[in-house]
């Protein structure tokens with residue numbers, strides 16, 4: 328079953344997406360997501376200039392061998408661009424294998440371990456009232472678990488708030504659907520960790536008072552705290568029984584989580600910008616986290632993320648795969664198949680894509696009562712509508728960045 332064609336398709340329906348499409352000699356096609364938010368064309372070049380020619384004539388059924396070949400033959404291993412490119416090839420090959428077998432990919436990974444995937448959505452507000460409205464809206468849409476992000480008094484525009492002032496600059500696209508702005512320069516946001524640490528516990532107290540003790544609540548610190556600040560936040564949020572506290576410290580230093588862990592019983596999740604099992608090795612082995620945030624799209628595909636999650640399972644650590652709108656429907660579907668099959672599934676992040684994106688990527692996955700299911704079509708169950716994709720050429724877009732009050736650049 329030889330691969331005879333490999334195409335890299337760039338489309339920008341609601342945001343930029345990079346998709347790899349492989350075609351076999353018998354006409355079976357497979358899709359893989361290669362989108363790296365804000366650096367999309369780097370992966371396009373990696374694939375077009377260095378990978379697609381290596382795929383022509385290869386046996387499409389040899390998924391593990393192709394993964395090892397692309398990883399080891401590059402010599403320059405790891406990193407987001409390389410691992411997104413490998414992920415796209417890997418998922419496209421799983422898609423092809425599923426179609427050849429006449430089975431959804433989760434069946435090939437061992438079959439369903441559950442009836443559906445618990446998701447969480449993103450509620451946010453500039454004040455508590457706006458936040459409560461957003462929580463209610465998500466509950467009406469079926470979400471059972473909800474991430475809580477709030478503006479902080481004194482700060483103009485911060486991560487995760489749908490009604491941020493910067494929304495208008497992004498042609499009205501809601502910030503919770505896409506923080507990357509279509510512009511020639513990154514938008515500037517502001518930050519003050521002390522104000523944030525004072526304010527956030529009051530928000531969770533108000534949310535618990537309004538919505539009761541049962542609803543699973545999550546929060547994302549977006550890599551902004553020092554270890555001792557993160558420890559303090561985890562401790563101060565303990566009365567509000569979070570499902571998880573995410574990305575409290577910068578991802579480059581896994582040791583930082585030792586100090587956080589010593590001081591709080593709030594569950595910790597990290598790793599949406601991690602790329603390989605090696606990024607997780609220490610924090611899984613030392614049991615410094617509770618959830619693995621890696622995405623299929625950025626962790627070398629189903630093949631490598633499954634190995635990482637199997638390793639995590641030895642330590643009772645569960646999955647919490649990254650799933651904002653910059654993961655394309657192809658990447659989301661791949662995550663769903665993996666989540667269905669593994670034993671240690673935890674929760675799946677899920678933000679709905681816009682109608683233009685849904686028209687480009689025809690999906691068979693479903694979202695009912697807060698639960699996702701990948702569907703039972705052979706393969707991953709997503710097809711690319713080439714005519715629709717062609718309507719939306721690439722547009723330059725950047726994620727925002729942060730400055731402190733004195734002008735110092737800070738982690739975003």
Ligand SMILES: [Mg+2]
Pocket residue numbers: 547549573574599
């Ligand atoms: Mg996050």
